[in-house]
Amino acid sequence: MSKMISESEFFRDYEIQKLDDDVSVSGFDCGDADLNDFIKREAHFYRTQLLAMPYVLTEKDKIDRILAYFTLANDKISVTDFPSNSQFNKFKKENFNKEKHLRSYPSVKIGRLAISKDLQGQGIGTHILRFIKIYFASDNKTGCRFVTLDAYRGATEFYKRNDFDFLQKEDKNPTQLMYFDLMSVAA
16 A cells, blocks of 8 residues: 655645646656556647646656646536536535526636556545645636536546535446535635
């Protein structure tokens, strides 16, 4: 069993930064060919075309080895994400007490999240999710109420442990749309 990294160790030993050209991605391996391919071949395109912002986790002052990465992009939770208006209305009622009701609500989407094989099982993913939540809740520059993601079936329990919920009842799709309400951590 891998040693779990504490919150203080995480912020003492590691740093999260936007992926820049001077960061080497060639040696990254999370064990998933699609996620490895994205960071090595597509992340630069997504960054330069302003489609998503890739972030990397490295050891402090050592950008020669990526330990994890994630991407963030703008998103929204919309009436069209639900199979019926009644389910969308239920979502609004659960999250907005008599506040203004809109047809969509702004969010940030975690497009990809990958941890190096040698760090998996140590809590790195949980620390990254906590970082993202605090990053948007503490300095919300654009109006962002939720964090969303499309979780692979095998990862839904991990996200549930990190306080994400299903946007709609589980279905047979290979991925499940999940969300986290930033109001629960907003200062």
